[in-house]
Amino acid sequence: MGGSTARPVAAGGVAWGSPEARWMLTATVLGSGMAFLDSTVVTVALPAIEGDLRTGLSGLQWIVNGYMVTLSALILLSGSLSDRFGRVRLFVWGVAVFAVASALCTFAPTLEWLVAGRIVQGVGGALLTPGSLAILQAGFREQDRARAIGAWSGLTGVASAIGPFVGGWLVQIGDWRLIFLINLPLAAVVLAIAWFKVPESRDPEAARRLDYPGALLGVVALGGTTYALIQWGAAGATPAVWTGAAVGVLALALFLVVESRVADPMLPLGMFASRGFSATNAATVLVYGALGPLFFLLVIYLQEVAGYPPIAAGAASLPITVLMLALSARSGKLAARIGPRPQLVAGPLLVAAGLWLLSRIGTDAAYLTEVLPGVLLVALGLSTTVAPLTATVLASVPERHAGLASGVNNTFARGAQLIGVAAVPALAGIAAGGEAGGAADAGSLASGFGTAMLILAGLCAAAALCALLLPRGRTPAASGAAAGGPPAEEAAAVPPGAGERPLRFCGVAGPPLRSCPGSAAGRPQDGPPPGRSG
The missing domain is CATH 1.20.1250.20 (MFS general substrate transporter like domains)
Known part of the structure; x- marks a missing residue:
């Protein structure tokens, strides 16, 4: 899965209404919609999962939070990865990881397997979410980007809206496992379109040094804190709870130290001035x-x-x-x-x-x-x-x-x-x-x-x-x-006003932008990328 077989983005981008534009919009809407739909249907299915796997409230909290831990901690880093290594490539990897994790959730025999699947789903969601809007931003002509992003926002909003109905219906007619199984055919369609039909793009001026230590410490900080809070509710202030809390707090402190010292931090602390x-x-x-x-x-x-x-x-x-x-x-x-x-x-x-x-x-x-x-x-x-x-x-x-x-x-x-x-x-x-x-x-x-x-x-x-x-x-x-x-x-965006010059995302959920920091100095760059949950 080294990258898309489609040609690179044509100079100026594709025009709205062209076959290339339709393929691009279909892949990004289906990919993002899959993640958005999953985030809503899982909540509806929680009581059914509890009845089948015989777990308590703490288990249900992990089913929700296992996904959120990796998604929250990795989404900023994944935007930088997509800019550097290719937006379609990261999008394809994200969809594939999300599909594999959905299969793991579908056939999970125990709560532990299901939570593991949800954690991996969060990794996939973090990879595909920034890529979807980035692909549109890089692939469409300047005058058509607003229309494309507007269509993406509306159609993915529909996915969020129908999620509760789909989840409730699947649970009532069959089994909670169907809410994960439906991701597999969707992912197959998205992978085929993205691989063969969606042009690749990347930012040649993207930061060379990525903040991997910050991302790892973010996962540990959120994971340790989450473990301590959930287990505190389930078992009280046990030694394991105190250990989890200590690990989370220490990782958070180290995260702040790292972010204050690296050249291209995932979370520039100076913004909070x-x-x-x-x-x-x-x-x-x-x-x-x-x-x-x-x-x-x-x-x-x-x-x-x-x-x-x-x-x-x-x-x-x-x-x-x-x-x-x-x-x-x-x-x-x-x-x-x-x-x-x-x-x-x-x-x-x-x-x-x-x-x-x-x-x-x-x-x-x-x-x-x-x-x-x-x-x-x-x-x-x-x-x-x-x-x-x-x-x-x-x-x-x-x-x-x-x-x-x-x-x-x-x-x-x-x-x-x-x-x-x-x-x-x-x-x-x-x-x-x-x-x-x-x-x-x-x-x-x-x-x-x-x-x-x-x-x-x-x-x-x-x-x-x-x-x-x-x-x-x-x-x-x-x-x-x-x-x-x-x-x-997972993301929200509103088209920019008419007459703006080429836009760019900074590898994160959010609105289309005219320039973004490409380095510690924050030099402006033209080009595009990423986008929000769930």
Whole structure:
């Protein structure tokens, strides 16, 4: 699997509507859509997996977080790899790894095998996610890039929206293993198209020294911390828990040391000298730290306590996806007129209000009167928040660092979801269950769910306080300002304005950019690449 057999990108790129353009869009949409779909269908299937493998809540947390650990820690590095070694090559490797891992998940005889498969899926997702948008950015003509990226955003958004229905339907008609099995034919089609039909591209000025030590330490830091938090909830403060916590903290400290010294760091610490960048990333951590546990616990509660069938539980949060797709672009335009601060205060407070309503749902919760009002408030809050949050992150750093800023923000969001899923159930007193107790014995889940939602509401209220640190007034427009997408997506991008010169991604999820740091000095470069989850 050394690389694509298709010719290199033609000078100027391909035209919209040409056969080459259709092949390129098909491969990138199907590849990214496979990862986006998987991220939503797995959550719906968790109670069924628990019943089959007889695991407790801690096992379900690992099924979700095993994927997030490797994805969060490797996505920035993979963007640099795609720029250096070829975007199609890394995309193909990512799809292949994701397919092999899906097969491992499909036939996993035990929880340990399933978690191992999910960890490998995260590696594949980290490789293919940056490559999909990078391929479009490099392959299309300048005047057609916006249209191509818009089509990619819309079609992959559909994959996220239908995920709960697909997952619930597959679980109800057959077996949870089908949610992984469907990835195999999709991956085969993507590999064939990408290998033979999609032109290769790379950045000849990409950094020669890649931050492998930073990536490794990131995985260890997230893995150790996650292990300690999950096992703390399952077994208490055992020596193994303290060891995991110590390893995670030590790896984090070493990560910060490495990032402050290497020539081309994965996470340039100097960016945090900007108050706006630091405040918006703090708000991101708090908001997304609430979203991860919300989606994880809500779908389990509705099935295990309220008695919803899988397809109904999966569809319960669909209004969030629909309203974000419909309103995020308008929210971004409003923030451009009035400044982001009002929305970044009001949006998290709306989410907090929705979580407070969800904390009050009963054990026989009727969807229309008890669940839907809270879900709608969460949806309105996220629609208010995500677009100005992204735009403010980009506008808080020099334009040449905007792509990197977007990737850092994306990584923080994923890491926060990871930590939230690991920590919040234990903080809320939800018992881990076990082979005899089920996914979190129904009694402790019923009593602890409300507490968990109140903890998440508190996180969102704290995010609103972080937004108060932002300066008043309008924020300067960031290059290619992004409108946020639904939380389950791996990346979000909005086309740049007309008349911009050739664009480039910096190997990370985010909006199209005009220039990015190619070295420690951050020299501008023309060319393209990467893109978000899940």
